Amino acid sequence: MRTTDDVTGAASAGGGAGTCPGGSLDLETLAAVERRVLWLATSVIDHANRVRPNPSGLKVGGHQASSASMTSIMTALWFAQLGREDRVSVKPHASPVLHAVNYLLGELDESYLTTLRSFGGLQSYPSREKDPDPVDYSTGSVGIGATAPIWGALARRFVNTRFGGGGSGRQYALLGDAELDEGACWEAVLDPAVADLGEVVWVVDFNRQSLDRVVPNISATRLQGMFAAAGWQVITVKYGRLLRELFARPGGDALRARIDEMTNPEYQRLLRCSADQLRERLPGSGPGRETIAGLLSQLDDRAVVAVLRNLGGHDLGALTDAFARIDDTRPTVVFAYTVKGHGLPTAGHPQNHSALLTGEQMQQLAERVGADPADPWARFPEGSAEAVLCERTAARLRREDRRPQQPPSLPEDFGRTPSGKGSTQQALGRALLDLTRQAPQAARHVVTVCPDVASTTNLGGWLNKVGTWSPTQRRDWFADDAETILHWREQPGGQHIELGIAETNLVGLLGELGATWSRWGTPLLPIGVVYDPFVGRALEPWSFGMYAGGQSILVGTPSGVSLAPEGGAHQSVITPSIGLEQPGCTSYEPAFxxxxxxxxxxxxxxxxxxxxxxxxxxxxxxxxxxALAHVPADSAARERRRKQSVAGGYLLRRHHDPALTIAVTGAMVTEALAAADRLDQLGVGADVVCVTSPDLLFRAVQARQGLQDGPDWILDQTFPRERARPLVTVLDGHPHTLAFLAGVNGMACRALGVTGFGQSGSPEEVYRYHGIDSDGIVAAALDLGTGLR
Known part of the structure; x- marks a missing residue:
């Protein structure tokens, strides 16, 4: 337990009465609410595991100890601190506490309290989209919920400077200390864009236990120093009123030094000791032993047991005082020392993470907190001080519904037909510039985000056009430098956000930018651009952002082994199938x-x-x-091609007498067409299908088979039954991405792609190495037995 509570602001010695928005606060009433929240959260989990029928016999789960650890913090925050515009991300394992609070505030119907982790009921972890009560941020993937309020704050600032109406208020994250092991936390803390976000507040439930054990070497001092070095205000709430009063007595300094220098495992073991054991063990063997023993002799057995557990994270006065000292000019982290399982028989036990109370223990808990097991969901009596506090808190926090604005209308086609040679990466930059010219109202809602790769992913023209976003105007010192091509005009009206080199930060921000339509009613059109080999690194937080309702576009470029000279370290293989398999997302890989x-x-x-x-x-x-696209000149034919392209693919080359079909995705279209020409010379005709979205074609197959809802017309136009032939699929990625196409018409298939790590070389050499060059395609076609041995 090595640290002090003097690090940038300890809780006031007196504890204080605390205040809440709008007036003073009665700590006794608040403590009564806290006890009811503890009971409700514990009962919600108990009912799911011990009361509700469970025919399957599978573990239902829940985290009574992790919830108990947060009960004081959340009670103090909701009932004494939060304002209507504040938003809170709650650590995953404390979701029952959130539901208990919402229930007392009238935001959750009683019928849901018996549905934790049941189908259609309360989710295992807080969910914006799936829970029936208010949830500000979805959590569940450790570390991502902690960082979400940072990106939510940045997204709201963007909305406010560009459009207004985003409101104000703090963005809180309640996280467990073990979450600070996640790199995503520190990548976010260290990003230069975060240092000025004074509305961000992290409250760390510092119970020093992980899922499996007491963490032996966790150091609050080291963590506090890391936050302080990043420019954060650090507030530590370590000891409660009883301990602080004891420290003030003669000999109290020795006791404080003993606890401060104690290792975490020793402290946790003492939590499991009786009063007699504490009188023997707590004084230790150092020079202050006799002094500490004398101090403890002044206390009765109950006080000896209680005082060691009296940490700041369970002292409502200390917590409200700490929240009142938050400095809104910079991010803040509050380290609140707690006992995991506080108030429960499992308190401090090293294996209490998933432990469940027995029926007898639930009965004892009810007696201690003043609850009735026969009526576990009872609210406070009408007119009682506790009921009045709940009513006033609910009124203070109730938000007005914000009706989402209609997204801007977008054209379907700019009417331009590209010529010459060009890449799809270059086409992205041109398309964004065309949007500013042909649909300026829609373009105003576009925001692009990069992790320091804007120039290398062809966003330079767009960036020069719209400028870089900054909450304040900043001088461009290179504006008069004739040799500077890319200009970083940082201004509140800019539409590009450049982050540091951390893909998790990029997609975290992307998810929150994509949620502004539902949070504040202002729709944005966010586009994140990242090197495709690093999509895997960014996938989890982006996926979680989609789960939470964030809608955005992620562009992976450059991609595949086509990035030949860069070698295997920068060549992506699995990303095409990732796009196909990712829920809440449509994947495209255009060729032209x-x-x-x-x-x-x-x-x-x-x-x-x-x-x-x-x-x-x-x-x-x-x-x-x-020119290989052969875009139809006729307007109706062009529109037919467009519809096919956005639906998943189109027949690019139609042979009068095909013996096989070549289905190709992306940049490999050159090799596919070259192979078709060579096969034609060999007397083997080939149709060539350009697949723009394996994802949408797979959905069409599923729809045709009755496995999901949706249209399947695109299959009749790309792979008509009357032209069903043996199939060769090829892409610059894993071959199984297109292998399912063999099942459209039940034909033999050879699936070509990349299945191993690449190496440096020219594109021709690299394609040959992986067997996806025109030679490989021709050989695969002949192996299908199409008439030429």
């Missing part, structure tokens, strides 16, 4: 610049609205001759 434009506009049109979804575009730096 016009496909990029069409798919991007379709993806943008699906953002910022109820029922909308995200999109992933996998783009390439490999230049492709745009």
């Amino acid at each position: 610049a016009l496909d990029v434009e069409w798919c991007l506009l379709a993806a943008l049109a699906n953002l910022g609205r109820p029922g909308g979804s995200s999109a992933y575009l996998r783009l390439s730096t490999r230049a492709v001759d745009q």
Whole structure:
């Protein structure tokens, strides 16, 4: 337990009466509410595991100890601190506490209290989209819920400077100390964009236990120093009123020094001791032993046991005082020392993480907190001080419904037909610039985000056009430098946000930018651009953002082994199948610049609205001759091609007498067409299908088989039954991404792609190495037995 409570602001010695918005606070009433919250949270878990029938016999689970650890903090925060505009991310294992609080505030119907972790009931962890009561941030993936309020604060500031109406208020994250092991936390803390976010407040439930054990070497002093070095205000709430009063007595300094220098495991073991054992063990063997023993002799047995557990994270006065000292000019972290399982028989036990109270223990808890096991969901009597506090708190926190604005209308086609050679990555930058010219109102809602790769992913023109976002105007010192091509004009009206090199930060912000339509009623069209090989690194927080209702576009570029000279370290293999398999997202891998434009506009049109979804575009730096697209000149035929492109694919080349079909995705279209030409010379005709979205084609297959709702017309136009032939699929990625196409018409198939780590070389060498060059395609076609041995 090595630290002091003098690090940048300890709790006031007196504890104080505490105040809440609008007046003074009665700590006795608050303590009564805290006891009821503890009972309700514990009972919700107990009912799910011990009362509700469980025919399957599978463990239901829940975290009574983790919830008890947070009860004081959450009671003090909700009933004495929060304002209407504040938002809170609650650590995953404290979700029953959140539901208990919402129930007392009238925001959750009693019928849901018996449904924890049941189908359609209260979710295992807080969920914005699936829980029936108010949840500000979805949590569940450790570390991501902690950082979400940071990106929520940044997203709201963007909305306010660009459009207004985002409101104000603090963004709280309640997290366990073990969450600070997650790199995502420190990547967010250290990003330069975070240092000025004074509305961000982290409250750390510092119970020094993880899932498996007491953490032996966790050091609050080290953690506090890391936050302080990043520019955060650090507030420590270590000891409660009883301990502070004891420290003030003669000999109290020796006791304080003993506890301060005690290791975490020794302290936790003492929590499990009787009064007699504490009188023997707590004084230790140092020079202050006799002094400490004398101090303890002044206390009765009950006080000896209680005083060691009297930590600041369970002292309502100390907590409210700490919250009152938050400095809104910089981010703040509050270290609140707690006992895991506080108030329960399992308190401090090293294996209490998933421990459940027995029926007898629940009865004893009810007696101690003044609850009735026969009526476990009883509210406070009408007119009581506790009921009045709940009513006033509910009125103070009740938010007005914000009706989401209609997203801006978007064109479906700019009407331009690209020519010459170009890559899909270049097409992204051009499409964004075209949007500013042809649909300026929609373009105003676009915000791009990069982790220091804007220039290398062809966003330079867009960035120069719209400027970089900053909450305040900053001088561009290179504005008069003729050799500077990329200009960083930082201003409140900018539309590009450049973060440091951390993909998790990028997608965390992307998710929150994509949620502004539901939080504050202002729809944004967020596009994040990242190197495709690092999509896997960013996937979990982006996926969680989608689960929480964030709608955005992630662009992975450059991609595949087409980035040949960069070698295997920068060549992506699994990302095409990731896009296909990711829920809440539509994946595209266009081959031509016009496909990029069409798919991007379709993806943008699906953002910022109820029922909308995200999109992933996998783009390439490999230049492709745009004439190979053979875009129809006729307006009706062009529109037919566009609809097919955004639906998943189109028949690019139609042979008069096909013996096989080649289905190709992305930059490999050049090799596919070259192989078709060579096969034609060998007397083997081939149709070539350009697959723009394996994802949408797979959904169409599922719809045709009755496994999900949706259209399947695109299959009849890309793979018509009358032209069903043996199939070769090829892409710059894992071959199983397209292998399912063999089942469209039940034909033999050879699936070509990349299944191993790459190496440096020219594209021709690398393609040959992986067997995806035109030779490989021709050989695969012949192996299908199409008439030429």
